[in-house]
Amino acid sequence: MAGTMTWVGLDVHARSTHAAAIDAATGELSRIRFGAGLEAPVAWLSELPGPVSACYEAGPTGFGLYRAATAAGLDMRVIAPGKTPRGPSDRVKTDRKDAELLARLLLAGSLTTVVVPPVEVEAARDLMRAHDACRRDLMNARHRVSKMLLRHGRVYPKPTTWTVEHRRWLAAQQFDQPASELTFADLVAAVDGLAARKAALAERLSRLALDEQWWPTVARLRCFRGIDTLTAFALHLELGGDWHRFSRAPQLSAWLGLTPSLNQSGESSRQGAITKTGSTLARRLLVESAWHYGRDPRIGTVLARRQDGQPDHVLQIANRAQQRLHRVYTQMRSRGKHHNVVVVAVARELACFCWAAATAD
Structure with missing residues (x-):
């Protein structure tokens, strides 16, 4: 200075x-x-x-x-x-x-500064990260239940777990040793407690997302396939509530760590794995959303309800994203690319489409 x-x-x-x-x-x-x-x-x-x-x-x-x-x-x-x-x-x-x-x-002048979010953005982001931490804890608690059952040779016969039917099957499990019975009851109670905490946090975040400070951008992001309220709100908060800080869409995908690493020296140049910089939560959510674009493009009842009332140019961006990302997915899969590589490539372009919708007039 x-x-x-x-x-x-x-x-x-x-x-x-x-x-x-x-x-x-x-x-x-x-x-x-x-x-x-x-x-x-x-x-x-x-x-x-x-x-x-x-x-x-x-x-x-x-x-x-x-x-x-x-x-x-x-x-x-x-x-x-x-x-x-x-x-x-x-x-x-x-x-x-x-x-x-x-x-x-x-x-x-050799240092790179980071963007400091406003106090209200940081507070909302802390709540969102608490929800994500609770999600991870719940996943670990469920794994403990299933692994204890596996040690006793008990495997749920159907592929989908933690449904109402699966809970009835869990309630029917009995153990000969009192210590094992107490352990199992404690593990199931931990799952129930974490599930209740996660649902409460999700409900509070859903209400917070409706605030006029967040909702205009969140509503635009909800127009995309695979992105509902919590995902849209989390992406918005992880970017500090300001998508305009990136002047171009590729800057956002690079900040999120979705671009390939590069090792170039002399005449040789080799691309490696993605850089994985920036927000881990935002990157994971985009990758999870990208899996939805492997299916044929369509606007179902739920997505149409989310898109209702949004500007036409935002809907055009979201619908163009469906066509483009499905085409990228199918073309890369037809060339024999691994599922994870394809999904990350789709997530990189999905981030660019989200930037276009969030920053549009």
Whole structure:
């Protein structure tokens, strides 16, 4: 930033913060260590010769320091840790060295910042991620039930489990040992409790998605096959509630980690697996939605209900996506591509169609 007098790098942890400041006029480097809390680092930054430009790497400490520094009128940036340049032969890593490295790279303009979401977006995103965590816990709890039954040689004879009929079959299971009976009852109770929690979270998220702050974009995304309210809301929140931050659709698919990695040197060039950067939740939801495009394009009753009342140009984008993505799916499958490779390719293009619908006038 032009006119900056002091460049500061901070290595932030739960119980300590190391800071390194470079005076642009004298080149002097100063270091300091703080304990837990935000007040001391912000007060120290405010006392430095200004203007001050500071940064720290994104991590488990969240955006509290960023918001406190910004409220104090300071230029604070949150850095993408995966894109911080580091020497391959540098084998000594300390908090002091990391803070100094950030300060020097910030001065050189070699750091990549991340977008800090508004407070309300972060709060809604936390609730959405709590729902996803509950989903994973429920899946693990169900696996424990089935694996215990398998150890006792009991396998449900039908392919679809956790239906009403399957629950009746579970209720009929009896064990000779009292300890096994108690274990089985505890495992089933854990499944019931997690299922109730997941349903409650889903209901709250569905009501939250109807807020005027979210619903216009969520309603557009629901026009796509395989994307209903919770999936659309989750995609919107994982992008920080702002699809316009990506000027082109391929930028979004690259941010989501759906583009192939590339290793190019001299005359050789080799593509590898997808990069898997960005939001894991958003990428998983897009891949799950992409499986729906293996079926023939059609607008059923449920999808027609979701599309009702949406602008014509958004419906054209969604319906064009059905035709295009089904064609991509069938063509790649006919060439012998693996199912997972095909679905990821469809998910990459689905992300681009979603961007087009969300950013359309």
